[in-house]
Amino acid sequence: RKEVEQDPGPFNVPEGATVAFNCTYSNSASQSFFWYRQDCRKEPKLLMSVYSSGNEDGRFTAQLNRASQYISLLIRDSKLSDSATYLCVVNLSYDMRFGAGTRLTVKP
Amino acid sequence: DTAVSQTPKYLVTQMGNDKSIKCEQNLGHDTMYWYKQDSKKFLKIMFSYNNKELIINETVPNRFSPKSPDKAHLNLHINSLELGDSAVYFCASSRLRLAGGSDTQYFGPGTRLTVL
Numbered sequence: 704r705k706e707v708e709q710d711p712g713p714f715n716v717p718e719g720a721t722v723a724f725n726c727t728y729s730n731s732a733s734q735s736f737f738w739y740r741q742d743c744r745k746e747p748k749l750l751m752s753v754y755s756s757g758n759e760d761g762r763f764t765a766q767l768n769r770a771s772q773y774i775s776l777l778i779r780d781s782k783l784s785d786s787a788t789y790l791c792v793v794n795l796s797y798d799m800r801f802g803a804g805t806r807l808t809v810k811p
Numbered sequence: 812d813t814a815v816s817q818t819p820k821y822l823v824t825q826m827g828n829d830k831s832i833k834c835e836q837n838l839g840h841d842t843m844y845w846y847k848q849d850s851k852k853f854l855k856i857m858f859s860y861n862n863k864e865l866i867i868n869e870t871v872p873n874r875f876s877p878k879s880p881d882k883a884h885l886n887l888h889i890n891s892l893e894l895g896d897s898a899v900y901f902c903a904s905s906r907l908r909l910a911g912g913s914d915t916q917y918f919g920p921g922t923r924l925t926v927l
Contacts, residue, residue, distance in 0.1 A: 733912075734908075734912030735908065735912035735913060735914075737915070737916075739916075745920075745921075746901055746918035746919060746920055746921050747854065747901070747916075747918050748918070749915045749916070752915070788852065790854065792916075794912045794913045795912065796866075796907075796912065796913070797842055797859040797861055797866040797867055797907075797913065798856065798859065798867055799844065799856055799859075799913060799916060800856070801846075801853075801854040801855070801856075803851075803852070803853050804852060804853075804854075
């Protein structure tokens with residue numbers, strides 16, 4: 704079993720759509736959780752941290768379920784500029800594990 | 812000002828050569844990392860350093876040797892380069908959270924290594 708597993712994608716959605724990404728992780732001792740975004744040929748950049756209580760940042764909502772070892776990201780009202788690869792990241796101490804990423808393409 | 816910088820951005824070299832990639836961060840972070848992103852775009856941790864001390868060393872050939880002269884620098888030296896080493900190498904840094912675990916990672920722009 705992979706340490707961090709994500710929806711394989713790719714997701715192709717029209718502008719304005721709502722899209723959800725899922726992620727599961729195998730190490731129950733994991734301490735912190737993130738969603739990163741990576742544009743083509745660029746470095747990953749933090750989209751948002753994920754907290755147990757769930758958190759929202761504008762059109763983005765992240766949820767964490769520690770019991771199920773499951774993380775989600777919801778994007779509402781998709782924009783063309785949301786097109787990117789979304790990486791689920793799970794951390795334990797100094798160790799960061801990335802999912803393989805889910806590619807999102809938002810079309811006009 | 813660039814928070815995490817890497818040089819060079821592109822590196823094309825022949826098999827068997829030795830090369831180095833440099834990384835510097837000006838964020839005051841204690842922890843630095845090296846990652847490899849292969850052609851399938853999977854980002855895999857290679858090394859993690861905290862306060863110049865090696866913490867994590869994944870299953871990486873010993874041809875790869877990281878060196879941290881100080882907290883702000885983590886360089887990667889690769890001996891006897893092989894075709895399979897071709898990838899994008901990212902440096903990153905972060906700080907630890909008081910509650911445990913690492914905080915946001917800041918990545919360098921990446922070094923695209925091509926071994927011919």
